[in-house]
Amino acid sequence: MSALFPDYRPAWETDDHRLLREHARAFFAKEMTPNQEKWAAQKHVDRETWLRTGEAGLICLDVPEEYGGQGGDPGMEYLVTEELVYSGDTAFGMGVGSTITPHYVANYATEEQKRAWLPKMCSGEWISAIAMTEPGAGSDLKGVRTTARRDGDHYVINGSKTFISNGGSADFVVVAAKTDLDAGHKGMALFAVEADTPGFERGRVLEKMGRHGADTAELFFNDMRVPAANLLGGEEGQGFYQLMNQLPRERLAIAVDALAMAEAAVVETIAYTKERQAFGQPVLDFQNTRFELAHCKTQVMATRTFVDYCIQREIAGELDAVTASMAKMQATDMLDDVVDRCLQLFGGYGYMMEYPITQKFAAARVMRIYGGTNEIMKEVIGRAL
Ligand SMILES: Cc1cc2nc3c(=O)[nH]c(=O)nc-3n(C[C@H](O)[C@H](O)[C@H](O)COP(=O)(O)OP(=O)(O)OC[C@H]3O[C@@H](n4cnc5c(N)ncnc54)[C@H](O)[C@@H]3O)c2cc1C
Incomplete structure (x- = not known):
């Protein structure tokens, strides 16, 4: 449940998902939000954070329990990703260390290797x-x-x-x-x-x-x-085929990350423009501000429904490469548009690194590049026309 759409509930979300969401939200607020500055200065996340996240049961949500995972579905992995982004984190490498790499082991390693390696990744002892x-x-x-x-x-x-x-x-x-x-x-x-x-x-x-x-x-x-x-x-x-098989999962994870960041940007900007005064009135009262935020909120909701459709298909084991590429491209292009418009509404403060909107602006840009550039996404989609 996002602060931007409190009444919206994705079709794939169960009561178990909602409980996990609350747990993740509380954990990340305590462990991630206060540490961003420290981690940026030292250029890495503390190893203890990985261990504590593992102890909290928030790594490898959809790895089977027999290998140390939580035995859940991909929806759990994605909602934890969302909550991580809502916490303001731009440092913790959970996408790679939980959503992506352990699944290469789960899918392609021998039984003995899975038993040796996966529990260490799930507990946070190993960063991957x-x-x-x-x-x-x-x-x-x-x-x-x-x-x-x-x-x-x-x-x-x-x-x-x-x-x-x-x-x-x-x-x-x-x-x-x-x-x-x-x-x-x-x-x-x-x-x-x-x-x-x-x-x-x-x-x-x-x-x-x-x-x-x-x-x-x-x-x-x-x-x-x-x-x-x-x-x-x-x-x-087999390497190229193994990569191609896993990339839809990675691309959907980036789409989820981008979507959550866009939502958070709009929430922050509404709050800021309600407080900030210009010409004797809150900045939100200018028609331009309301139009900009109306545009942003609509873009986010349109993307939200598409990404939720993709999560539903991933839970069913039916997400194909083309649809995942569309989600990655749509969500990351949307994010860049939304975060840029939002930053503008912060005026000069939007250019100051201490502001979360500024950190989001910088963090957002790479999402059109990694996981396959959006030009490559167009190639993947275009080839299947
Ligand atoms: C912060 C960050 C984290 C990353 N993490 C990882 C990681 O964990 N593991 C990992 O392996 N990689 C990682 N990457 C690498 C990332 O996936 C690549 O940077 C990305 O795939 C693009 O490759 P490139 O940088 O070599 O660009 P290039 O391939 O050189 O592309 C340059 C430009 O040409 C365009 N282009 C290339 N081919 C085509 C085409 N066929 N049609 C049209 N345009 C085309 C591209 O879209 C781009 O605009 C990361 C990158 C960054 C910046």
Whole structure:
């Protein structure tokens, strides 16, 4: 339930979802809201926060209980994402560490590996990441140049990755590498890598436009020997298909994040313009302000219903790549429009980093870029016309 639409209840939301929402809201208000400045200054989230979030049962909501998860449905994961955003957080890497990476393990690892790795991710003991992007290959993942050469019962991995969310602190990384550089996307494989493997090195935590508390980093692999059993799915050549299968889930998570941020921006802006006076009246009383916010609120609700439809399909196991791409593109384009209009209504204060609207403006911009750019979303949608 968002503060912008208190009476709206998505069709997929049950009483259990609502109870979880209340729990998550209270937890994040205590653990996330007060720490944003500290995390931005140190450029990472405290490890204890991961542990406390795990203890609170808010990581890996839809991983089965036998592997340490909460055994819920994807709706639980997405509503926790919403609540995280409503708390004003722009640092905690839950999208990657809970919604995305553990599911590569859940879907493609062996039973023994699932039992060894998933409980650590679900408890917050392990922070996880997914490393696809390289300095020379982002949108076009076929261009990945990190290599994995079979040597006895190991693979030797060499190469580098950039822009990796949670990269500065990750204990476990799913790495996309090529077992055959000449085979295009058919040469791609995914490897589970523990960060204490010799040859695994971290570069710097990158200076970003926003989300300063998130430790987005470079990674380097120098003759890193990974057990052959860590090849996810156990068969070479499957990596590209595994990525394509998981991307709809990631793209819907970004859509949910964007939608929640747009809602929060409108709520903040209504409150601010009610208080702020100009020409002897609240800024909200200018027709322009009301028109701008009417536009924003309508855009948010239109997107809300589409995203809720996608969540419903994901819960049913029926979300396809094209629809997820539409949701990601629609929600992130909408967010940029809405947050820009909202920021304008804060005047000069909207340009000050201490204001949450300013942090949202900066945090929003990357959502049209990561998880596949919105141009790539158009390609995915356009190819299926
Ligand atoms: C903060 C942040 C966090 C990230 N986290 C991760 C992470 O955890 N793991 C990870 O693997 N990656 C991560 N990324 C990387 C992100 O997914 C890539 O930056 C993104 O996919 C784009 O790749 P690129 O930067 O190489 O841009 P490029 O691929 O070089 O694209 C440049 C421009 O060309 C356009 N373009 C490319 N191909 C086409 C086409 N076919 N048609 C039309 N236009 C096209 C793009 O849309 C873009 O506008 C992150 C990035 C950022 C900024």
